[in-house]
Amino acid sequence: MVVLSKPTIADFPPIINCKSTTLFPVIPTVDLSEPDSKHLVVKSCEEFGFFKVINHGIPLELISRLETEVIEFFSLSLSEKQKAGPPDPFGYGNRSIGPNGDVGWVEYLLLTMNQERNSQKLATIFGKYPEKLCSALNDYVLAVKKMACELLELMADGLRIKPRNVFSKLLMDEQSDSVFRLNHYPPYSELQASNGKNMIGFGEHTDPQIISVLRSNNTSGLQISLGNGSWISVPPDANSFFINVGDSLQVMTNGRFKSVRHRVLANSIKSRISMIYFGGPPLNEKIAPLPSLVEGKESLYKEFTWFEYKRSAYKSRLGDNRLSQFERTAAT
Ligand SMILES: C=C1C[C@]23C[C@@]1(O)CC[C@H]2[C@@]12CC[C@H](O)[C@@](C)(C(=O)O1)[C@H]2[C@@H]3C(=O)O
Ligand SMILES: O=C(O)CCC(=O)C(=O)O
Ligand SMILES: [Fe+2]
Numbered sequence: 001m002v003v004l005s006k007p008t009i010a011d012f013p014p015i016i017n018c019k020s021t022t023l024f025p026v027i028p029t030v031d032l033s034e035p036d037s038k039h040l041v042v043k044s045c046e047e048f049g050f051f052k053v054i055n056h057g058i059p060l061e062l063i064s065r066l067e068t069e070v071i072e073f074f075s076l077s078l079s080e081k082q083k084a085g086p087p088d089p090f091g092y093g094n095r096s097i098g099p100n101g102d103v104g105w106v107e108y109l110l111l112t113m114n115q116e117r118n119s120q121k122l123a124t125i126f127g128k129y130p131e132k133l134c135s136a137l138n139d140y141v142l143a144v145k146k147m148a149c150e151l152l153e154l155m156a157d158g159l160r161i162k163p164r165n166v167f168s169k170l171l172m173d174e175q176s177d178s179v180f181r182l183n184h185y186p187p188y189s190e191l192q193a194s195n196g197k198n199m200i201g202f203g204e205h206t207d208p209q210i211i212s213v214l215r216s217n218n219t220s221g222l223q224i225s226l227g228n229g230s231w232i233s234v235p236p237d238a239n240s241f242f243i244n245v246g247d248s249l250q251v252m253t254n255g256r257f258k259s260v261r262h263r264v265l266a267n268s269i270k271s272r273i274s275m276i277y278f279g280g281p282p283l284n285e286k287i288a289p290l291p292s293l294v295e296g297k298e299s300l301y302k303e304f305t306w307f308e309y310k311r312s313a314y315k316s317r318l319g320d321n322r323l324s325q326f327e328r329t330a331a332t
Contacts (some may be wrong), residue, residue, distance in 0.1 A: 027234060032150070033225045041151065042158035045253075049245035049260035050224050053151070056241055058143045063215060066140045069133040070273060074107065074184040084109065089314070097202065104202045104319040110237050113141060115180040141180055143311040144213050144241070144277045145171060151243060152211060159253070161292055167252065170210060175282035178308060179209070185221060185264060185272040201264035201272065207319045208309060209280035210252075212244040221271035225261035247323050248281065248309070253287035253300045259323075283307040301326050
């Protein structure tokens with residue numbers, strides 16, 4: 001049995017009215033077995049910053065092996081799980097998201113994929129986990145990272161940028177600052193959210209990195225924003241992956257790709273489990289619009305390092321527009 005410390009409505013404010021939620025007619029879906037998927041990839045990144053990937057070639061067995069281990073981890077007692085916390089930012093967290101007071105109906109495990117820089121922390125966390133979880137996690141991340149690189153190369157092709165590894169090399173770099181997150185949204189009782197309102201699992205935000213690869217079980221909850229105040233519910237599909245364009249890719253494409261604003265609503269009946277790989281660049285990498293995407297246009301963003309962006313992100317609240325302070329104004 002999974003236990004989250006019980007909130008009362010008074011100490012747990014994230015409930016919202018979901019009037020403006022629409023069921024999306026079709027989520028842009030990229031079939032990776034199709035030879036010419038690059039145009040759809042580019043179109044989806046421009047219009048939504050979001051798409052679904054099918055026929056990805058990642059064995060379903062690899063996914064379910066990790067899911068089984070993850071369910072086992074979240075089924076441990078709260079005190080057992082808390083031995084892997086608090087998240088600083090890595091480790092086990094419960095309800096509190098980030099360092100600035102954001103909360104959600106979620107528990108999670110946040111891990112850095114930079115083994116070298118955080119070997120100490122990883123050893124502390126991993127030391128506490130069954131070997132089976134570590135091995136399933138490593139195999140899964142390797143496969144998902146490969147797919148993320150393949151997608152980034154399709155994006156470069158579709159944008160006619162050379163070399164085609166201009167984005168993917170940042171994830172392939174040994175110093176790549178990539179993160180892996182396991183989220184568990186337990187069902188909440190109708191009593192916990194009042195008058196038909198929804199309980200926020202993970203508040204609205206954009207992902208700061210280059211690309212995020214999300215896989216969830218068959219429980220709904222993920223929504224993406226259309227930017228006009230309406231939200232689209234993404235039908236879950238446990239056999240597919242969902243891709244988010246991150247802020248850094250928005251900058252590198254000079255705003256041509258949009259980092260997608262998204263959120264998760266908790267479910268009153270079923271648990272949602274999600275696993276997300278956030279592909280990020282090395283800390284010292286300079287992030288700026290690629291010259292070939294600026295030609296003849298103005299550059300929309302100032303150059304910054306990933307370290308600078310992360311530092312400012314960790315001072316922000318989840319829902320803040322983190323890119324605004326890096327936008328170029330007429331005077332800069
Ligand atoms: C409130 C926060 C949590 C977050 C760091 C931040 O200060 C702002 C960005 C948040 C986010 C969103 C995407 C990922 O889940 C995440 C790991 C990331 O890189 O940026 C989280 C951060 C977090 O939970 O530590
Ligand atoms: O759990 C999900 O489905 C999405 C969570 C998310 O957006 C995040 O962890 O950044
Ligand atoms: Fe996210």
